Amino acid sequence: MTYFFVFLGGGLGSLARFLVSKFSGQIFTTNFPMGTFISNMMACALLAVFVVLFTSKSAEYPWIQPLLIVGFCGGFSTFSTFGNETFQLMDSGNHLLAIFNVVISVFVGIGLIYLIRLKS
Numbered sequence: 001m002t003y004f005f006v007f008l009g010g011g012l013g014s015l016a017r018f019l020v021s022k023f024s025g026q027i028f029t030t031n032f033p034m035g036t037f038i039s040n041m042m043a044c045a046l047l048a049v050f051v052v053l054f055t056s057k058s059a060e061y062p063w064i065q066p067l068l069i070v071g072f073c074g075g076f077s078t079f080s081t082f083g084n085e086t087f088q089l090m091d092s093g094n095h096l097l098a099i100f101n102v103v104i105s106v107f108v109g110i111g112l113i114y115l116i117r118l119k120s
């Protein structure tokens with residue numbers, strides 16, 4: 001059943017990432033890959049919340065980690081797209097925007113997890 005929960009969560013997370021990217025593309029007009037940034041930051045925040053809420057309940061609810069933490073957050077975040085979009089920014093001459101993408105994604109992502117887990 002663990003594999004099924006990872007599969008289900010990953011599919012739902014990927015669908016959520018697709019929708020966030022689609023809607024953010026309609027809202028923001030920028031060269032910055034806003035959809036990927038938003039979905040990755042939301043995935044970081046959700047992962048931290050899930051860890052805080054469910055770590056102590058893992059024996060009681062063994063499906064939570066594979067469904068939400070591994071599956072959903074893994075499908076919702078995307079390192080490969082982040083890497084590709086950063087490369088595309090560099091390839092098109094937007095070196096500063098590429099560096100900004102890397103720096104803000106790493107610091108905000110880790111910062112969100114730190115702040116949420118610190119508050120618990």
